[in-house]
Amino acid sequence: MKTATTIRKWWIPRFHLLLMLGLAAGWVTPAGAEEIGRPVPLKLRLVSENTGIEPGTSFTVGIFLQHAPHHHSYYKFPGIVGVGTNITWELPEGFTASPLQWPTPERVDMRGHGAYGYHEDTLLLVEITPPAALSADKVTLKGRVGYMCCSQEWCTPGFEDVAVTLPVRGQGQELEEKRDSVWGPRFQKARACLPRALKGWRSEVEETESHFVLHVRVPEGIPAADWPKAAELYFFSWNGWTASDKPHTCRRTDEGYVFTMPKHPYPEEGATRFQGVVRSESGWPGGGDVMKGLWVDLPLEKEAPKS
Secondary structure: OEEEOOOOOOHHHHHHHHHHHHHHHOOEOOOOHHHHOOOOOEEEEEEEOEOOEOOOOOEEEEEEEEEOOOOEEEEEEEEOOOOOOEEEEEOOOOOEEOOOEOOOOEEEEEOOEEEEEEOOOEEEEEEEEOOOOOOOOEEEEEEEEEEEEEOOOOEEEEEEEEEEEEEEOOOOOOHHHHEOOOHHHHHHHHHHOOOEOOOOOEEEEEEOOOEEEEEEEOOOOOOHHHOOOHHHEEEEEOOOOEOOOOOOEEEEOOOEEEEEEEEOOOOOOOOOEEEEEEEEOOOEOOOEOOOOEEEEEEEOOEOOOOO
């Protein structure tokens, strides 16, 4: 059974254009980069948090990305350039996979074009649900990962087949018996770092002809000295509403922060809500210094009032 993560239709022609222009300029290489004397700058593995599969019980696997120095891959919404990492699954009958869970991204640059992605080792989490009955004593999960990995010199788009084989366990094992001793802690850390909404934080968004204006209000009782600095905050669009290659501004107010961000010309097809992550380099009060991403999910309001 094959399932695939979503790639927005409008990114396909833009990707082909980017690829053709890059090949002509000499800074995009085909997927088999090693064939022309360059190693592929992204190592991919499919890994599991647990050591085995319990019938009917969901568990987490991850696509582990290791970037060569000075290289980056791309976020779900990569911005004005790039292609987000994606996977087409080939799962045994009865197995299902959730969408990719994306860590808080960072700003990356491809030859002067601002985009969103990852420089560091990254674990993209996926929940796998097996059927309630399994007759096999082991199961192999397979997928084909599509990616683009770039530096300031060239980009390498490509595909790689990944797989992990796990034994089928009996029901009722203790959690610690299930968790892989090496990968388990990495999954726990990756899960703790996922962006999330925080209690008491409120947001509103307004839309003008050319910009979005996002208000983030800090809960009462948090001392002003504990607020993140406005200069270290940045909003990353989840569904393509804001432009990655144009300046964003953030200013602090008595209530919190106001972000003013230019529109992106091609938001995600069918998007009806304003969703994304506000990244704080120092973390968030109430979320600690590990969780850098504050999740925002709002209905859109047309035309900000004129001041």
